[in-house]
Amino acid sequence: MVVLRSKTKIPYPASHFSHLRRGGLSIGEIQCSDFMRQRSKLTGTALIILIVIVLVGCGVGKEKVLVLKEGRGGSEYHITVPDRVFILSFIHSVHHTPVHEVIEVQNDNTLTLKELRYDTLGVGMPYDYENGTLEIIDGKFVLKFDRKFDSINMIVSPIPEHSITIGENTYPLLEFTDPESSLEIKAVDKWSFRWFRLGRKGA
Numbered sequence: 001m002v003v004l005r006s007k008t009k010i011p012y013p014a015s016h017f018s019h020l021r022r023g024g025l026s027i028g029e030i031q032c033s034d035f036m037r038q039r040s041k042l043t044g045t046a047l048i049i050l051i052v053i054v055l056v057g058c059g060v061g062k063e064k065v066l067v068l069k070e071g072r073g074g075s076e077y078h079i080t081v082p083d084r085v086f087i088l089s090f091i092h093s094v095h096h097t098p099v100h101e102v103i104e105v106q107n108d109n110t111l112t113l114k115e116l117r118y119d120t121l122g123v124g125m126p127y128d129y130e131n132g133t134l135e136i137i138d139g140k141f142v143l144k145f146d147r148k149f150d151s152i153n154m155i156v157s158p159i160p161e162h163s164i165t166i167g168e169n170t171y172p173l174l175e176f177t178d179p180e181s182s183l184e185i186k187a188v189d190k191w192s193f194r195w196f197r198l199g200r201k202g203a
Contacts, residue, residue, distance in 0.1 A: 090160035151186035
């Protein structure tokens, strides 16, 4: 009798797969591990996107802030400048009329004196400046030019009634330092949640 031998391979017995499991992860476990890693990455990405959306919705960002520092090592006061423009005012010692210095905060936090506004021409009042222009606007003299400062240092006296105006708010500078004392004014960037600042002025 002739016995024919089949060339068809006999499947591995169950004991073989048991041996594979003892040696490491099974095929199913490898697929599950890959799936979990991909899911973890997607979850992390979605979380980052959600955080960004929330921060943007809250109005998180940089804003310009004036730092008023009293003397050497004195107290510091911070005032936000939403429009990047503020006005320093004083009473002229000779003419006894108000003078207003319009100052703009630049991107690099330097301060640019843009305009001088005053009521009368005379001794001690500028009427010309290099590359500047003098105009009469609403009955006042307005000298326009660009003069840059890293900071402004001044002696605050009660006689000239020094003050700073930001938006609709005016602050006497004697609120920030003693009479005849020095005051430094500079600009910095500050991260803030503007959404929480709605309704607050001059803060």
